[in-house]
Amino acid sequence: MKLVVQRVTQASVSVEGETVGSIGKGYLVLLGVGQEDTPEITQRLADKLVRLRIFSDENGKTNLNLHDVDGQVLVISQFTLYADCKKNRPGFSHAAPPALAKALYEQFLDVLRAQVSRVESGIFGADMQVTLCNDGPFTVILEG
Numbered sequence: 001m002k003l004v005v006q007r008v009t010q011a012s013v014s015v016e017g018e019t020v021g022s023i024g025k026g027y028l029v030l031l032g033v034g035q036e037d038t039p040e041i042t043q044r045l046a047d048k049l050v051r052l053r054i055f056s057d058e059n060g061k062t063n064l065n066l067h068d069v070d071g072q073v074l075v076i077s078q079f080t081l082y083a084d085c086k087k088n089r090p091g092f093s094h095a096a097p098p099a100l101a102k103a104l105y106e107q108f109l110d111v112l113r114a115q116v117s118r119v120e121s122g123i124f125g126a127d128m129q130v131t132l133c134n135d136g137p138f139t140v141i142l143e144g
Contacts, residue, residue, distance in 0.1 A: 001037045001045050001104070002081040003142040004030040007054055011074045011132035013122040020128075021120030026071035028132050031108060032081025033101040034094055041144040042104045046111035049073075054138055062138075072118040076130055077105045098125065 005027050012022035029049065055064035055071065066073070079101060083090035095101065102124050112119045122128045 001034060001041050001144045002032040003045060003049065004078075004081065005049065005052065005054075005140050005142060006030075006132060007135045007138040008074075009133045009135045011130065013074060013076055013120075014129045014131075015123050015126045020123055021074050023072035023074045023118060023120050025069060025135075026066065026118075027073045028130070028134075029073060029075045030078040030081060031075055031105060032078050033096040033104045034082055035096050035100075037096060037100070037104055037144070039104065039107055042107045043111055045142055045144045046108050046115075048142060050112070050115045052140070052142075054140065066116055070117065072120070073112055073116055074120045074122075075105075075109060075112070076122040076128060077101065077124045 008026060008028045010024050011028040012019050014020065050066055053065045054062050055069045057063040079092060079095040082092055082095035084094060105124055109119060109121055
């Protein structure tokens with residue numbers, strides 16, 4: 001599983017011109033599921049995301065996590081994180097099949113919703129347009 005985590009002041013996702021999810025301060029997470037991913041990996045990465053300390057404290061140090069700042073999360077499924085770009089045309093054979101990817105994406109959302117006050121999401125498999133204001137910019141990658 002791969003997560004691209006962007007610290008944002010706001011983010012939203014639209015499908016066919018309609019906003020389906022939006023947040024204020026928090027994380028925009030692009031989530032890719034690989035063929036070898038499991039529910040245990042999903043749980044571990046969701047827990048790590050909640051504990052991740054990339055918000056600044058009063059001294060400008062990255063010491064605060066989502067709970068400390070009452071942060072929100074917007075999660076977007078993105079199988080292209082598993083692109084193999086050795087050739088000019090990317091291949092996606094390392095991405096999980098849709099049924100597994102959707103199940104683990106849904107589990108990831110459930111784990112987050114049990115720990116974070118506001119969790120929004122895109123629509124799995126849809127053509128989505130994402131807007132965000134990356135704060136910092138501050139972007140990290142988590143892999144499991």
